Amino acid sequence: MHDTPPAARAGRPARSRRAPTDPPASFRWTRRIVLTLLAVFTLVPVYAMVSSSLKPLKDVRGAFHWFPTEPTFRPYVDMWSTVPLARYFTNSVIVAGGATAASVVIAVGAAYAVSRYRFAGRRVFTVTVLSTQMFPGILFLLPLFLIFVNAGNATGIALYGSRGALILTYLTFSLPFSIWMLAGYFESIPRELDEAARVDGCGPVGALLRVIVPASLPGIVAVTVYAFMTAWGEVLFASVMTNDQTRTLSIGLQGYSTQHEVYWNQVMAASLVVSVPVVAGFLLLQRFLVTGLTAGAVK
Amino acid sequence: MTSAHVSSGSGVSSGANVSSGTAREGRAGGPRHGRPPASRNRPRSRFRLPPRLLPYLLLAPAVVAELIVHVVPIAVGIWMSFRELTLFYIRDWAKAPGKGFGNYRVAVDFDAAIGKDLLTSFLVTAGVTVLAVGLSWLLGTAAAILMQDRFRGRGLLRAAFLIPYALPVYAAVMTWGFLFQRDTGMVNHVLADQLHLTGGDRPFWLIGGNGFWALVTVIVWRSWPFAFLVLMAGLQNVPRDLYEASALDGAGVWRQVRHITLPALRPINQVLVLVLFLWTFNDFNTPFVLFGKAPPTGGDLISLHIYRASFLTWNFGTGSAMSVLLLLFLLLVTAVYLIATSRRRSAHA
Numbered sequence: 001m002h003d004t005p006p007a008a009r010a011g012r013p014a015r016s017r018r019a020p021t022d023p024p025a026s027f028r029w030t031r032r033i034v035l036t037l038l039a040v041f042t043l044v045p046v047y048a049m050v051s052s053s054l055k056p057l058k059d060v061r062g063a064f065h066w067f068p069t070e071p072t073f074r075p076y077v078d079m080w081s082t083v084p085l086a087r088y089f090t091n092s093v094i095v096a097g098g099a100t101a102a103s104v105v106i107a108v109g110a111a112y113a114v115s116r117y118r119f120a121g122r123r124v125f126t127v128t129v130l131s132t133q134m135f136p137g138i139l140f141l142l143p144l145f146l147i148f149v150n151a152g153n154a155t156g157i158a159l160y161g162s163r164g165a166l167i168l169t170y171l172t173f174s175l176p177f178s179i180w181m182l183a184g185y186f187e188s189i190p191r192e193l194d195e196a197a198r199v200d201g202c203g204p205v206g207a208l209l210r211v212i213v214p215a216s217l218p219g220i221v222a223v224t225v226y227a228f229m230t231a232w233g234e235v236l237f238a239s240v241m242t243n244d245q246t247r248t249l250s251i252g253l254q255g256y257s258t259q260h261e262v263y264w265n266q267v268m269a270a271s272l273v274v275s276v277p278v279v280a281g282f283l284l285l286q287r288f289l290v291t292g293l294t295a296g297a298v299k
Numbered sequence: 300m301t302s303a304h305v306s307s308g309s310g311v312s313s314g315a316n317v318s319s320g321t322a323r324e325g326r327a328g329g330p331r332h333g334r335p336p337a338s339r340n341r342p343r344s345r346f347r348l349p350p351r352l353l354p355y356l357l358l359a360p361a362v363v364a365e366l367i368v369h370v371v372p373i374a375v376g377i378w379m380s381f382r383e384l385t386l387f388y389i390r391d392w393a394k395a396p397g398k399g400f401g402n403y404r405v406a407v408d409f410d411a412a413i414g415k416d417l418l419t420s421f422l423v424t425a426g427v428t429v430l431a432v433g434l435s436w437l438l439g440t441a442a443a444i445l446m447q448d449r450f451r452g453r454g455l456l457r458a459a460f461l462i463p464y465a466l467p468v469y470a471a472v473m474t475w476g477f478l479f480q481r482d483t484g485m486v487n488h489v490l491a492d493q494l495h496l497t498g499g500d501r502p503f504w505l506i507g508g509n510g511f512w513a514l515v516t517v518i519v520w521r522s523w524p525f526a527f528l529v530l531m532a533g534l535q536n537v538p539r540d541l542y543e544a545s546a547l548d549g550a551g552v553w554r555q556v557r558h559i560t561l562p563a564l565r566p567i568n569q570v571l572v573l574v575l576f577l578w579t580f581n582d583f584n585t586p587f588v589l590f591g592k593a594p595p596t597g598g599d600l601i602s603l604h605i606y607r608a609s610f611l612t613w614n615f616g617t618g619s620a621m622s623v624l625l626l627l628f629l630l631l632v633t634a635v636y637l638i639a640t641s642r643r644r645s646a647h648a
Contacts (some may be wrong), residue, residue, distance in 0.1 A: 023448065024551065025553060026552075030445065031450075033440065034442070035445060038438060038441075038442055038516050042459060042524075042531075043459055044485075045463075045471075045478060045520070046462055046463075046474075049470075049474045052477065053418075060483060062486055063482070063483065063488060064485045064487075064488035073471065092428060097313050104360050105360075106364065109358070109360065109361070109363040109562040110357060110358050110360075111352035111359055113353075113355075113358050113416050119351075119355065125358060125362070129365055131360065132370070134574075134577045134633070135626060135629075136581040136601045136602055136625055137583060138581075138606055138618075139376055139623070139624070140368065140373065140376070141606070142376060142609055142619055143371075143372035143373070143378065143619070144372045146375070146384075146615065147375060147480075148388065149373065149390060151388070153390060153391075168364065170368065171364060172364045172365055172367075172368040172369060175361055175364065186637075195591045204353055206348070211610075220529055221482065229465070229467070232467055233424070233468045233469065233584075235469055235583070235584040235587060236602075240610070241588070250469045252466075252471075252592075257473075264315060264480075267477065268474065271469075271471075271473055272470075272473060274467060277525075278465060279462060279466060281462075283458045283461060283465060283466035285523065286457075286461055286528070289528070290528065290531060290532045290535070
């Protein structure tokens with residue numbers, strides 16, 4: 001913000017100024033102190049998570065140590081047998097993967113409609129979808145639970161406890177934000193591009209797939225990461241709508257602490273393993289997410 | 300295939316044009332472009348959809364999903380709140396007898412145990428929310444402003460700050476649960492063993508009154524990066540020449556922050572604070588993972604409270620009534636907030 005060009009405005013004598021990237025000392029010191037404190041606050045728990053995942057069990061049984069007495073990868077081996085982690089992992093991959101794929105495809109279609117067409121109900125749709133995002137989850141949970149249980153009783157299809165029901169539920173959690181963000185992205189693509197495609201004989205769907213989707217790939221990737229993170233981390237509905245066979249990581253990981261003893265080193269190892277994919281994905285793509293937020297905010 | 304239904308207008312790309320563009324609706328009709336002869340040779344799709352229907356077709360999956368998971372359940376939830384929906388009727392809900400406003404009367408009878416607990420939980424939630432939203436906003440704003448300029452390590456620091464937001468909530472909260480353990484946790488190790496601040500005591504953090512502070516800490520840790528991310532995005536829209544012009548007029552950094560940056564962020568802050576408020580007030584995950592199914596009074600956020608009240612007693616009628624009351628409260632606060640902030644904004648303009 002301080003890259004002031006030394007040139008003066010008309011009618012004002014040029015004054016010598018600081019180097020453009022050199023804010024005053026008070027600002028630089030505030031920056032150093034505040035950012036250091038924030039970094040400590042942010043990173044100390046992350047460090048504790050990593051270091052504790054490398055500790056033998058005796059280290060996490062007694063008083064806290066900053067460093068493992070003898071670093072070991074045993075927790076990363078043992079965590080698979082203490083609880084059926086592989087099953088939880090598979091369930092989470094299926095549920096989050098399914099919800100993400102469905103959510104992104106549906107959001108691309110809906111965002112295309114919202115950004116390229118004027119139709120009756122457009123505003124109602126946008127407002128309704130966005131506002132459901134803000135309602136308390138507990139409000140849907142009880143009725144949805146009963147709907148799934150009773151629909152299962154009536155039709156014989158087991159919805160309650162099934163992965164399909166969970167996929168359907170999760171895809172709607174990321175849908176509002178995805179539609180909003182993609183609509184913003186699509187708006188920023190000049191209409192001349194899809195018109196050119198139409199002139200070349202593409203239908204509206206062809207224009208979407210051949211022009212709009214490739215041109216907004218960063219936005220679509222960002223939305224994909226967001227949808228996956230949302231489904232991967234959901235706790236409330238998973239705690240009610242899953243059974244032993246369909247349990248996902250968000251509830252399954254608590255299995256380490258309801259046993260006779262809490263294997264904190266394994267909890268930390270498992271937490272780390274389930275976190276790394278989403279954190280890496282998010283950090284790699286956060287730039288696109290910021291761009292998308294800006295694009296959406298312009299509206 | 301006619302391509303006319305796409306409203307192309309005069310190169311609409313800015314937001315203002317789009318929202319005022321509804322007037323163009325319904326001007327479907329003849330082709331907009333003369334089709335070059337070459338395109339006639341292309342194979343046409345077998346189905347010819349009336350172009351007017353296409354947007355609805357594209358929206359249909361989203362609408363159906365939203366209906367099943369959100370709209371219908373809200374309606375059903377309101378219906379449930381007027382029924383005596385106890386354990387006996389869960390598998391056969393059509394038989395649940397009506398109860399009028401009975402469930403609501405139970406929920407707001409603050410002299411009886413159920414109502415009193417609900418009120419306590421509500422007040423705790425309000426306290427946690429005010430503190431957590433205020434702190435998250437403050438930290439997010441400070442970091443976004445301080446990191447507006449380039450400096451060495453900025454990209455790395457920004458990535459580090461976003462980690463708490465990117466972590467799956469249960470992994471993050473379980474880590475905090477470990478740090479807050481009384482005998483084996485890091486927090487007491489630092490406070491009692493290293494800094495000797497507690498007078499030889501090892502306080503409980505997840506049991507009793509300290510639960511409130513533990514919960515606020517975890518929520519702030521997880522949500523301030525979101526404020527930071529949104530505000531950083533907002534700062535990219537502040538025109539650079541404003542700073543340049545004011546610097547030429549002799550304004551220092553701090554004056555620029557006060558008179559340019561903060562006012563420019565006001566529209567974003569309006570939305571950001573509302574979103575943070577709603578998320579924190581509705582937060583279920585953090586207290587549920589941190590405390591399990593028996594939270595201390597100071598950590599009993601309202602969503603968790605309703606959840607426990609419903610699933611411990613299987614009285615879904617009362618639980619639904621409480622949820623509806625919560626929804627009404629949130630709608631009221633949101634409406635008042637939007638009216639108040641919009642009025643202030645237009646007064647400033």
